[in-house]
Amino acid sequence: MIYLDNAATTQVHPDVFEAMQPYLALQYGNPSSIHAFGRAAKAALDKARAQLASFVGAYPQELTFTSGGTEAIHAALFGSFLASGGRKHLVTTALEHHAVLHTCDFLRTLGCEVTIVEPAADGRIRVEDVVERVRPDTFLVSVMAVNNETGAVLPVTDIARAVKEKVPTVQVHSDMVQALGTLRLDLHESAVDFASFSGHKVYGPKGVGALYIRKGSNWKAVLHGGAQERERRAGTENVAGIVGFGAAVHRLHEHWDAHIRHIIGLRDAFWRALQGLPGVTRNSPQDAVPSILNVWFEGVRSDTLLMRLDMAGVAASAGSACTAGSLEPSHVLQACGYPDERVRQSIRFSFSEFNSEEEVTRGAEITRDIVQELRR
Template sequence: MEVYFDNSATTRCYDSVKDIVIRTMTEDFGNPSAMHLKGVEAEKYVKDSAAQLARILKVQEKEILFTSGGTESDNLALIGGAMANKRSGNHIITTAVEHPAVSQPVMFLQEQGFEVTYLPVDSRGVVKLDALEAVLRPDTILVSVMFVNNEVGAVMPVEEISRRIREKSPKALFHVDAIQAFGKYRIYPKKMGIDLLSVSSHKIHGPKGVGFLYISEKAKIQPQILGGGQQSGMRSGTDNVPGIAGLGVAAEEIYRNLDANVEKMYCLKEHIAKGLAKIPDIRMNGMDLREGAPQILSISVMGVRSEVLLHSLEERGIFISAGSACSSHKRKPSSTLAAMGMPKDQIESTVRLSFSEENTVEEADYFLQVMEEIVPMLRRYSRR
């Protein structure tokens, strides 16, 4: 039996997505910038996808900018936002638990002379609002906070963060990395006070190599890719029509069944947590099961290094993660878990299970059966 519990790293494409990707690669393959019929056909896929995403977010189609994925969306929001607004101030705020796609561009901006404040989190991984309140200033130009933490599934109080920004730093852009939240929550940027929102396709059963950035029509952003002037000059380069079309179809499908999908993932998460509670010295990390994101369960199997557990499960056809899949193959101690105050031995024993609506109770039971068999054995081995 093969069990894939690493859906926060990537997901299987829906069949409907595969079909439209093949069609736009082999039949309707025109360049959307071309003025002939083939180009017009291709451009329609791009416009349709923008319309689908705009409907889901309740925003305007012109506020959807297609990118190569979450990392580019984050980079454009942060670097483009900071550079376009540096005359208004020099201060940027983010958190201690951001994905490298945010933390690395922020470090780059720091090297360019911007002042950066990193907000602490509590033991669940949730940002401390009083810390935000204390550091917001009139010269704060950008605040970037993830919606759902990719390692432990902590859900940030996005609307409350936005309210406090508006009160104390009304000129600041509010960027939200929603890469683990889109397709799991109903997100309405205008209602929630979000200026910039990053989304990645392959986390929601869409193709890899495509995503989008919602840019409020009021937000000033400096383009980072220059050339042919596509997408109103905001991101030059030929549109990735197969990816964009697949993203639109994936988003439409996942939101059509959102409530049922979310409930199924929560039930699976609870079922696994209940089964793991029978194995001694396994700790659940982050928020309570129903408070955290439905798709992420972070556990620490004390006495067993995460890489050892990961490969032992892999031998039995079970695929999980020992952290973020996006930070390269070289494992470094998790800055997120350290920021939560987790001791070193627990960090080294932490793994992430991440689900999709395609996972089953049968897969969960097989995982639990294997865990009951291998954990005592791995602990005996590690003591030698």
């Protein structure tokens, strides 16, 4: 099987699995307990928090562990709303993950007004288009760093700085789930107040994420019931998962340059192998992160192509894994202004360090053969 759906989830790296194993069996203490078992678990949490902080350019105390990216996003948006002091306007973009857009839908039921910024004709979000929609009653702007369907990089830092120049009290959140393993991050130097992360996109386990809350940000906890995570997220921490998350980002930190070179090589090899096949167009911009390549195969329905690819041993996706089973076309490609026909004929391929150039080339060749057969 050739697995090319790494934007949905990545394989757990053996080093990560090894780091987690003791906390799945022998080291089972509750990190809130004061005895030796608890202190050992607490030390493991502290180590993982420091590893993630070092990787993203934050202070350890600014990071709160969650059950994943979706919870981190919900906590950022809803926690900012709770602390907004009566302001009820939020600005986001049409390109966001459903974890953002559906949370915005929920906030609307609580009286929040949400303004959705559409991308320009080139599919990009422009700084000025976001800033001009910021109002005195805006409490939050939420803009993702890397789009999960096309790999497009959004100008989050520029948007955050421009927003705060206009209305200094407006806070900025960024969904950085897809950015964590593809962009060099330095939250110290950014103007972002909140950032959301997930472990299973970077060779870590599922069921663990993190929320960055800049020191001094206006935010209230959403989940109550205990004093865990500096009273920001109640509930006993997923120690094994958090250890795995820390080990995963530590690995990336140590091997960053080689990791990125490898992913670029995979993306380029896959695209080269598709060259010469007529009616093939990149939906991903040229400056997208290398881990994601969204491709339009003119005249071939994506659902049919994905089924045939799966039967031939190639795993890919038509978009976000969170919309699996849905017949709805990609909201991201629609927002970019593509006609419905193109949207329904597009496939996302995504790469990881577990892929080799030989297998991605083979995956592209299989794709070529199936596309040609379906067109006939």
